[in-house]
Amino acid sequence: MNKLPPNTHKVLIVTGMHRSGTSALAGSLNTLGISVGSRLIPPSINENAKGFFEHQDVVAINDKLLASAGSTWDGISCLPPHWDVSINPTIIKDAEALIARELNLSHVLALKDPRFCLTADFWIHILKTSFNILPYFLISARHPQEVCSSLEKRNGFSQSKSSVLWLNHYLAIEKSTRSYQRLFIPYEQLLSAPLQTLSEIGTQLCLSWDSLLSEHASDLDNFLDLALRHHQKKANKQESPLISVSNQIYQIIAPHPTNLQKAQDQTILREANDLISKAEKTFSTLQSEQILQLSKSLHQASAVAEERTQWALEQNRDVEKATIHLKQTSVQLEQAEQQKQNL
Numbered sequence: 603m604n605k606l607p608p609n610t611h612k613v614l615i616v617t618g619m620h621r622s623g624t625s626a627l628a629g630s631l632n633t634l635g636i637s638v639g640s641r642l643i644p645p646s647i648n649e650n651a652k653g654f655f656e657h658q659d660v661v662a663i664n665d666k667l668l669a670s671a672g673s674t675w676d677g678i679s680c681l682p683p684h685w686d687v688s689i690n691p692t693i694i695k696d697a698e699a700l701i702a703r704e705l706n707l708s709h710v711l712a713l714k715d716p717r718f719c720l721t722a723d724f725w726i727h728i729l730k731t732s733f734n735i736l737p738y739f740l741i742s743a744r745h746p747q748e749v750c751s752s753l754e755k756r757n758g759f760s761q762s763k764s765s766v767l768w769l770n771h772y773l774a775i776e777k778s779t780r781s782y783q784r785l786f787i788p789y790e791q792l793l794s795a796p797l798q799t800l801s802e803i804g805t806q807l808c809l810s811w812d813s814l815l816s817e818h819a820s821d822l823d824n825f826l827d828l829a830l831r832h833h834q835k836k837a838n839k840q841e842s843p844l845i846s847v848s849n850q851i852y853q854i855i856a857p858h859p860t861n862l863q864k865a866q867d868q869t870i871l872r873e874a875n876d877l878i879s880k881a882e883k884t885f886s887t888l889q890s891e892q893i894l895q896l897s898k899s900l901h902q903a904s905a906v907a908e909e910r911t912q913w914a915l916e917q918n919r920d921v922e923k924a925t926i927h928l929k930q931t932s933v934q935l936e937q938a939e940q941q942k943q944n945l
Contacts, residue, residue, distance in 0.1 A: 612710045612807070613701070613735050615725065616655075617718035618742035619771040620675070621752035623789030626826060627742045628655035628714035630792065630800060633821050634814045637708035649756065652825065655714050659700045664717035666693050667724055675717055676757070676767060686724045697728050705733070710809070712740075719771035722778035738807055739784035741775055742792070743855045746848035765844040772851060783807075786855045796826045 614636070616628045632638045632655055639657035646654070668674055670693070671685040704711050718725065722739070729735040750764040759767075785806055792799050797815055800822075804811045815822075 610709075611705050611733070611735055612809070613705075613729055613733075613737045614710070614712040614740055614807070615718050615722065615737045616712055616714035616740045616742070617716055617722070617775060619719065619744065619749055619768050620716045621749050621756070622716070622744035623742040623787075623792060624714055624716055625650050625652070625654050625656075626789065626792060627740060627787060628712060629653055629825055630796060630822060631712045633818055633825050634800070634811055635818075636710055636712050637704065638712050638714060639704055640707060657700070657704075657713055657715070659696070660713050660715050661717065663693060663697050663700070664715055664721050666690075667721045668717065673720070675720075676759070676763075686721075686727070689724065694728065697725070698732050701728065701733060716771065719775040722775055726778070726782070736782060739775070739779045739782060740803065741772075741779070741784060741786050741855075742789055743772070743786050743852065744789040745852055745856075746845065748789075750845075762844060765848050768848050769844075769851065772855065776855075788856045793826055796822050 614631070616624055616631070618624045618627075628638050629652060638655045639660070641658045643654045643656045643658055643661065645651055665675070667686070667689065668677070670689060671682065701711075704713075719741075726737060729737050746765060746768045749768050750759075750761045753759040753764040753767070754761070783806070785803060787799060787803070797819060801812060801815055803809075804815075
């Protein structure tokens with residue numbers, strides 16, 4: 603595929619953990635006139651009435667990428683190292699065709715999907731090698747306790763599983779984007795100060811859209827509503843190690859929403875790396891516990907199934923005996939009736 607001249611297009615990758623305000627961020631960009639793609643997933647009254655702003659083909663490709671690594675969007679295990687090396691060529695061609703199609707329609711393109719947290723390396727490679735484009739990453743961050751509450755309501759996930767997902771997504775995207783321009787944007791800041799937040803994003807991305815902000819200020823107010831934040835964090839005196847690590851990482855991300863240099867400050871990264879090590883140990887412990895529990899559950903289910911199978915076999919034997927007995931009785935009745943007629 604022919605590369606585009608450098609700096610002729612901008613691609614914004616909007617991502618963050620599920621239920622972390624990625625839809626609000628992508629929708630805000632769309633309100634300013636930024637293209638978010640031509641084939642969007644329809645809004646859902648129960649989940650995102652104002653829209654997901656996710657490109658159907660992007661989500662499909664990301665799901666295929668995760669499936670090729672033996673994972674899903676809610677898989678609790680980290681993706682294996684170099685998982686993206688042996689990707690099906692068809693997936694690569696589909697991704698290239700999607701990007702080319704959308705860039706032909708718009709000079710600035712924003713693609714949003716929480717799955718980008720886990721698949722960013724693949725898309726960075728596609729954009730760099732096939733289009734000569736270095737993407738910008740807009741990473742929406744929301745307090746892990748709020749995400750846990752939201753996922754519990756929507757998916758019925760336990761706090762432990764949601765915490766692992768939160769950590770997995772943000773640790774993965776932090777690592778993948780260290781060498782690229784990125785902004786961590788707290789969800790609560792976007793809702794409480796949208797014009798200021800978007801203005802700072804425009805400045806960092808060298809996009810002159812202050813006039814657009816003035817023009818669409820009322821549209822942004824209508825789109826962004828504090829009522830969108832259905833779940834707010836509550837003080838929790840007894841935090842599990844998993845929640846504690848998540849909260850600490852969030853405290854690293856949240857104070858640096860719009861300053862690339864501060865977000866990559868060596869002191870912060872050292873602290874983040876220490877927490878990442880703790881988180882990885884937590885992953886291993888939780889995975890071992892879940893595998894053991896799953897093994898026990900399967901063993902119990904197998905035992906129950908075997909008991910039920912044995913019971914069913916016994917019932918079948920009883921039915922067969924009853925059937926034979928009925929046939930014999932029927933024959934005897936017919937014989938008795940015949941003898942009665944002969945008398």
